[in-house]
Amino acid sequence: METAPKPGRDVPPKKDKLQTKRKKPRRYWEEETVPTRDGASPGPPCNKKNRELRPQRRKNAHILKKSRISKKPQVPKKPREWKNPESQRSLSGAQDPFPGPAPVSVEVVQKFCRIDKSRKLPRSKAKTRSRLEVAEAEEEETSIKAARSELLLAEEPGFLEGEDGEDTAKICQADIVEAVDIASAAKHFDLNLRQFGPYRLNYSRTGRHLAFGGRRGHVAALDWVTKKLMCEINVMEAVRDIRFLHSEALLAVAQNRWLHIYDNQGIELHCIRRCDRVTRLEFLPFHFLLATASETGFLTYLDVSVGKIVAALNARAGRLDVMSQNPYNAVIHLGHSNGTVSLWSPAMKEPLAKILCHRGGVRAVAVDSTGTYMATSGLDHQLKIFDLRGTYQPLSTRTLPHGAGHLAFSQRGLLVAGMGDVVNIWAGQGKASPPSLEQPYLTHRLSGPVHGLQFCPFEDVLGVGHSGGITSMLVPGAGEPNFDGLESNPYRSRKQRQEWEVKALLEKVPAELICLDPRALAKVDVISLEQGKKERIERLGYDPEAKSPFQPKPKQKGRSSTASLVKRKRKVMDEEHRVDEYWDGLGLPQATPSCLCLCPCQPATSHCPCVLPLSGPQDKVRQSLQQQQQQQQQQQQHKEVKAKSTGARPSALDRFVH
């Protein structure tokens, strides 16, 4: 498996020793070299092995071909010098045209690498270094595997491309519907529900179900793809917001007074009176938290798995009616009337950050799925996109004629803004780029002013709730084309859902882990560490880890003069400096001589015979005998290892197993 990215690294000469110390990984293409060293002819045994491997090889070739067909950018990292015509010949005489493991694109591998190698580490001991190497090797391996598995993401995102000079914004829904296939065309529909006022809507995490609640109490949930209605009730109370909980089976509705939870039959399960006058709802799926923003100015986190209120935070900014979550780190963004957006976590009583975004109040906030960009719109009729990666500065600004009242990001980074009865959609260059506000990607006019917006996950569909009902628009390139069947499967059965629910509950993330940097867990608590160190030093009375400064030995005959002392000290200092620099420069492990003695023992042997007392000729004889024995042992070991490795060592073949 180590084939593809390994050659990129230059193996330093000193590393050989280290490798030999460990068990040497055997490659199947190295078969030739070892036998020649052994003095054995590369004839029959090789053939034998080949015969054994043959069926697997074929399989290999087959899959490789498949991989060739897929049009992923492939970067051959290494010329295939291991091509061995002899070994590739099968019984039938057919040759494997693509021997060896499939090459992997470096960029794709990079995508999965998580170790930040930009930071230079302080010089470390050999042991530490070996651990670091192991960690890096593991990362590489896993990322290569992940990159290989990208092959399975067969779907590609859609897009809309105007003919030369044509503005895509001029393409109306009818044109799109005409152009796409019937299944997709069926995804564009309008629900004319003029009776019960403007609608809020929410798609379930799988993107299969849709729930909507009208201002005048109309609540309904349906499988919007098949248009099968799950439930439809009137709660006889104003509905402010509606949201699915972790699955489509549960539904939270923010009603005029309290928060209610219904199941997919429309049966009221709970009435949560501690959350009153809720205006907005947001569900954090990995933490099983339902965040509610209320008129009273409280942000309440309700753990829906145990039914407890985790935290009730007073935002101290008056009525809260602008809320969105950051899907990357589960931080809640609240927009306030004084133009600020505050970021909240249940673990902290104060906001994690406060950003002044607009001169007037904030009307809408949305955060994209990567947690990089935040779009805000304010009463100053401006739409701004902020960078959330530490700087919190606006990247682009646009003044809209009436200002946007609602904002939403799609999974692939499209931004939609609802302005009155018009919906504008902006697209960026790629997935990781912010939407460029120069030219709208699509526009659409609705039959009433917009009241709720959401892109459907895993579908190129935008759901718009307005005073005239619900509109499902087709927005090519909005949704993520490939879904994770284990995570959120739109086609899952009830059983699968139940299974998933249990697993998700088991993997529930504690609420207090929500912070701005979700990778904080992979960091050491430095403050506690320092504190502990200090306490230890106090307890012991000295620093056990402190390196004592070099003290030159006193010498006789005037060699202990101050000048010479200084010189000696300087020498040591320089030496250390040089070594430091060397390792810093190379970033390679420091060589540790495995054997300091000068005896002619093989470096591969782990213990050296010269440790034994050398007293007489008998000993010498014995020594030589031992040496011989050892050499024999080694050879045998080599052979054995080879035999073993062909079977046990992971090679290019283990790709088929997973």
Added chain:
Amino acid sequence: MTANRLAESLLALSQQDELVDLPKDCLLSGSEDEGDNDGEREHQKLLEAISSLDGKNRRKLAERSEASLKVSEFNVSSEGSGEKLVLADLLEPVKTSSSLATVKKQLNRVKSKKTVELPLNKEEIERARTPLEQEIFNLLHKNKQPVADPLLTPVEKASLQAMSLEEAKMRRAELQRARALQSYYEAKARREKKIKSKKYHKVVKKGKAKKALKEFEQLQKVNPAAALEELEKIEKARMMERMSLKHQNSGKWAKSKAIMAKYDLEARQAMQEQLAKNKELTQKLQVASESEEEEGGTEEVEELLVPDVVNEVQMNADGPNPWMLRSCTSDTKEAATQEDPEQLPEPEAHEVSESEGEERPVAEEEILLREFEERRSLRKRSELSQDAEPARSQETKDSSSQEVLSELRVLAQKLKENDQSRKQKASSKGTIPQVQREEPAPEEEEPLLLQRPERVQTLEELEELGKECFQNKELPRPVLEGQQSERTPNNRPDAPKEKKKKEQMIDLQNLLTTQSPSVKSLAVPTIEELEDEEERNQRQMIKEAFAGDDVIRDFLKEKREAVEASKPKDVDLTLPGWGEWGGVGLKPSAKKRRRFLIKAPEGPPRKDKNLTNVIINEKRNIHTAAHQVRVLPYPFTHHWQFERTIQTPIGSTWNTQRAFQKLTTPKVVTKPGHIINPIKAEDVGYRSSSRSDLSVIQRNPKRITTRHKKQLKKSSVD
């Protein structure tokens, strides 16, 4: 009789040029405009004289036809008439009212009649019998000094009349200030001069020379003509230095010779030779100074030397003054041509730079400032003429002249650089407003520095003084205006494209008020909305109306509070009443408080230090910290190392199934149901007996310890 008068007037006219009256010389009108239209004016005078022959309007003042330099009531030039201007003339009303005429006459009569004859006065004049006394009296009289009592001079009297008390006070304050500045400067110079270290001086001198050389090279590239003059100056300085220092008996060689001279004839001769040479050289210098051309130059040098460096700064300081720079008109050119040729280089340099100046300031300011300049030059000249006779032979050049020269050069160079840089700035309009804003400051100071602590001597100067006060009031205003005009672009909302520097604090105003392009939406939203929306809309309207009035200030205040709150607090350990009297109303002394105040160490810089629009909470999240690793495991010495090993997630959520399995395989897997023998000593040592324990299978070869490996090897061998 008329013919006689005509002849007289003509005579007066011709004499006017030769008139060397001190105050007259100071008068700009007298000296400046003469060169140009001498002939023309004479012609006019002649015509006038002829026309006045009929005797009707003899005393009529000449009408001025040409545009004068100064059109102000303080600077009436008397060039047209043959008579001198008297203050009384000016103070008189234009028309004497007929009703008062009789009274006036009477008054005059009374005035002219002296009640008591003062014989004393006459006596005193008569008392001056010896020629010396007479001469002195003569001199005093000429200079209008009080002869009898130590009373006020007429000039002073006039000044008293001319100035109001406030003006005088102001003026005095200004002068005091200038004097103080000068004295500071002098003191500083003296202090520096007093430093005994030869090395220091050597270094300073060397540094100066080097700098001068560099600047000269630069100048050579930029302005060859000016460079040539500079070169001349340098040459002159070198010559002077050579003449002053060398060929005297102060050198090392000379000293040694002086000792030898007593005994050695040769040495004596050499010394004499040297002295002769010295004399010769110095003589040559004197000869040179007598000649007309050299005079001005040396004078100038002296003039630069004799007063202090403040003056020099003044001289050059008009460079950075943008007003002075731009006020290049033909008038200044005229003035420049009339000035001594030695004074030219700088104005010329200005002109070079000035000709490039694009905009012209308002005419009024220009005139004002030009006058200012003229006055200064006048004063300088008057000083020159005053000092000229005594100073001619008095001062020999000392080593400091070189320094001064070099400094001069340095300053000139700086000025030029300033000009260039300003021009560059002007071309890159308003990119760096701060720098531009800095410059008016010296400009403000200058007028004060320009005024030298000096007595007003003539009437015109007096008048100028009055004007000066007036100008001093005037001047700051344009500066302020300039500042404002410079500030306004700063406040002006910038285009979003304008890139900010990273270090620069982000301007909140800019951030929030950026003019962003508005979207030309294809579908403009229709305004009509439902009823329930209307209520909300109204609220929104109100909000919009009051939007952004105090948002920024509130936010900044909040941020300031947050910053204050997050700062580590100082610990105050003072015990009131300990070691001193205590009680109500008694506070521990400042010294004590200072002593017992433990200052908290300054924390790390805030994350939002440079982000004005953000408040980031710096509080530690204890709940998250509880889940973090707080002890470094064994082989790691730094937390970075350990962090690197735990950065890759192991869970199946982030990994492929295969990778997940591989990452989570246990080090040792045992076969269920197999007996595992306890470890024996042989197992631990190297010599193990047969050990066919198949229950333990190594799965993860990377994690095999060396000992395991050895054992494995052993067992396989066996």
